[in-house]
Amino acid sequence: xxxxxxxxxxxxxxxxxxxxxxxxxxxxxxxxxxxxxxxxxxxxxxxxxxxxxxxxxxxxxxxxxxxxxxxxxxxxxxxxxxxxxxxxxxxxxxxxxxxxxxxxxxxxxxxxxxxxxxxxxxxxxxxxxxxxxxxxxxxxxxxxxxxxxxxxxxxxxxxxxxxxxxxxxxxxxxxxxxxxxxxxxxxxxxxxxxxxxxxxxxxxxxxxxxxxxxxxxxxxxxxxxxxxxxxxxxxxxxxxxxxxxxxxxxxxxxxxxxxxxxxxxxxxxxxxxxxxxxxxxxxxxxxxxxxxxxxxxxxxxxxxxxxxxxxxxxxxxxxxxxxxxxxxxxxxxxxxxxxxxxxxxx
Ligand code: SAM
Ligand code: SF4
Numbered sequence: 001x002x003x004x005x006x007x008x009x010x011x012x013x014x015x016x017x018x019x020x021x022x023x024x025x026x027x028x029x030x031x032x033x034x035x036x037x038x039x040x041x042x043x044x045x046x047x048x049x050x051x052x053x054x055x056x057x058x059x060x061x062x063x064x065x066x067x068x069x070x071x072x073x074x075x076x077x078x079x080x081x082x083x084x085x086x087x088x089x090x091x092x093x094x095x096x097x098x099x100x101x102x103x104x105x106x107x108x109x110x111x112x113x114x115x116x117x118x119x120x121x122x123x124x125x126x127x128x129x130x131x132x133x134x135x136x137x138x139x140x141x142x143x144x145x146x147x148x149x150x151x152x153x154x155x156x157x158x159x160x161x162x163x164x165x166x167x168x169x170x171x172x173x174x175x176x177x178x179x180x181x182x183x184x185x186x187x188x189x190x191x192x193x194x195x196x197x198x199x200x201x202x203x204x205x206x207x208x209x210x211x212x213x214x215x216x217x218x219x220x221x222x223x224x225x226x227x228x229x230x231x232x233x234x235x236x237x238x239x240x241x242x243x244x245x246x247x248x249x250x251x252x253x254x255x256x257x258x259x260x261x262x263x264x265x266x267x268x269x270x271x272x273x274x275x276x277x278x279x280x281x282x283x284x285x286x287x288x289x290x291x292x293x294x295x296x297x298x299x300x301x302x303x304x305x306x307x308x309x310x311x312x313x314x315x316x317x318x319x320x321x322x323x324x325x326x327x328x329x330x331x332x333x334x335x336x337x338x339x340x341x342x343x344x345x346x
Contacts, residue, residue, distance in 0.1 A: 017074035018313070020286075020320035028077045028244050028275040029070045033063060033091060035280060035343045037084040039115050040151035041139075043177055043206045044341055046213045047151055052343070056281045060090060062300060064097045066278060069306050071101045073313060076108040077244045083280075083342045086118035092125050099130035109244070113137070113175070117153065119161030123168035133171040133243075135202075136162060140176075140183045141193055149182060162197070173200040173243075173260075180221040187226055188233060195257030202247050202260035207289070208326055210340030222266045230259075244274065264289070270323025276316070277344050284316050285344050289324025289336050 018026040034057070040047050058066070067078060078098060085091055101107035112126065113135040126134070138158060140146050146155040165172050174194045178184065187203070194201035203226060206219050230236070236250035236259070246269040247260030263269070270287075277285045282297030294316035299308035326336050 016072060018317045020317055022271075022320070022322055024273060024320070025074070026274055026276055026317055026320065027075055028079070029067065029075045030079045030081055030275060030277045031063065031067060032082050032277065032279050032343060033060075033080055033085045033094065034083040034088040035340070036087060037082060037115070037342060038087050038117055039084065039153040041137075041153075041177075042149055042151065042212060042214060043179065043216070043219050044210075044212070046211060049340075049342075052279075052281055058280060058282050058297060058300075060088075060094045060097075062282070062297075063094055063280075065306075066282065066296060066300060066309070067098055068101065069309050069313065070278075071106050072306070073310065076106075077111070078107060078109070079111045079113060081113040084115050084117070085112060086114055086122055088280075092122060092129065095126060095129040095131060102130040109133070111135070114161075115150070115153065116158035116161035116165075120157075120164040123161070123164035123170060127168040127170055131170065133173065134165060135173045135175050136165070137175045137177075138190070139179065140186055141189055142186065145182060145186075149179070166197070171199075172197070173202055175202050175204060177204045177206050178221040178223055178226050179206065179219050181218070184221055184226070187230065191230070191234075191252065191257070191259060192255065195252065195255035198257075200249075200258040200260060202262055204262040205265040207264050207341070208335040209288070209337055209344070210335055210342075211338070216335075220265070223261050223263050224266050227261065246273070264324065265326055273320075273323070276320070279343055284313070286316055286320040287324055288341075288344055289326055290321050291337055292319060292321065294319070 020026060035052050098110055102110055110130050111133050112131055116136040139149050143155045146153060162172065176183065176190050191201055203223055205223050206216060208216055235253040239249050239251050241249040241258060247262045249258050249260045252259055277288060282295065282300060284294045284296050286292060294312060296309060296312055299312040302308050
């Protein structure tokens with residue numbers, strides 16, 4: 001069966017476009033609006049994290065200006081992430097401001113990655129601001145395991161968040177990090193849960209980003225293994241469905257739902273990378289797994305017009321590296337990069 005069911009309209013040719021040295025169009029910006037979070041997931045952070053000093057944070061007005069500069073340069077998809085984006089004070093204001101680019105058609109999609117805990121408060125307003133699809137991270141359906149994985153989270157709060165998203169009419173994709181010995185026996189349950197509620201499910205391999213309290217070798221579960229196990233129970237058809245991110249999708253015959261695989265470890269997807277990532281302090285990372293970065297806060301604050309900023313963005317894109325090279329094994333004790341996913345934005 002041939003499926004072309006992407007929820008976003010086909011990519012228009014933007015009048016402006018950013019092209020990197022490898023010919024890849026950069027059309028997708030992920031913005032970490034805060035590195036702080038109300039959870040402490042074991043694969044993401046250590047329990048006693050040192051967060052960025054509040055004084056270094058860009059204001060929401062500055063984030064709006066930066067995002068808008070990227071939209072003017074051809075970014076068509078904007079994902080707000082973190083840390084937990086919905087714990088940032090007045091975050092709704094940013095969504096409402098950015099919504100104007102959806103109205104003009106300059107932006108195709110404004111979306112969000114969240115742990116779901118704050119959705120009861122925000123789901124309806126996010127929808128009204130123009131958000132149509134959200135990613136909600138959920139690694140387990142077992143309350144005790146949920147507490148163990150997130151350290152500070154409550155499964156019940158996320159379930160209420162999902163109910164609120166449904167009620168608001170937001171399309172949901174569940175993201176689950178595959179964790180050895182933690183949720184590997186639950187992948188089928190997660191699949192049935194997600195598809196039963198009409199959600200897509202995407203599985204993610206854990207990546208070596210930042211120091212955590214434990215050893216990542218104990219957590220890492222290759223998705224090739226998960227896929228093999230699922231094939232004992234389910235039939236999968238590869239489908240060309242794309243959401244702009246790195247997941248490769250299959251259709252599960254038995255449930256009718258979509259399952260995505262994000263495999264930064266076992267199958268590098270850098271050749272089709274269309275993304276750059278902005279931190280809440282205005283640092284632009286051209287690759288999740290490399291240290292090279294560009295400071296955009298300086299040029300942003302140096303003048304009221306965007307000429308310096310635009311030149312700094314061009315210079316950064318011209319340095320976008322070919323890709324990352326992640327390793328998780330017993331001999332490689334250090335993370336690939338020191339910064340956590342919550343800083344760079346997932
Ligand atoms: N707090 C929000 C959430 O959890 O969805 C947004 C930020 S979080 C950093 C974004 C995504 O990154 C989540 O799906 C999370 O599971 C994933 N993530 C965090 N650290 C990771 C790591 N080291 N390897 C792989 N995925 C990771
Ligand atoms: Fe917070 Fe998301 Fe990281 Fe969990 S994965 S600690 S919810 S930022």
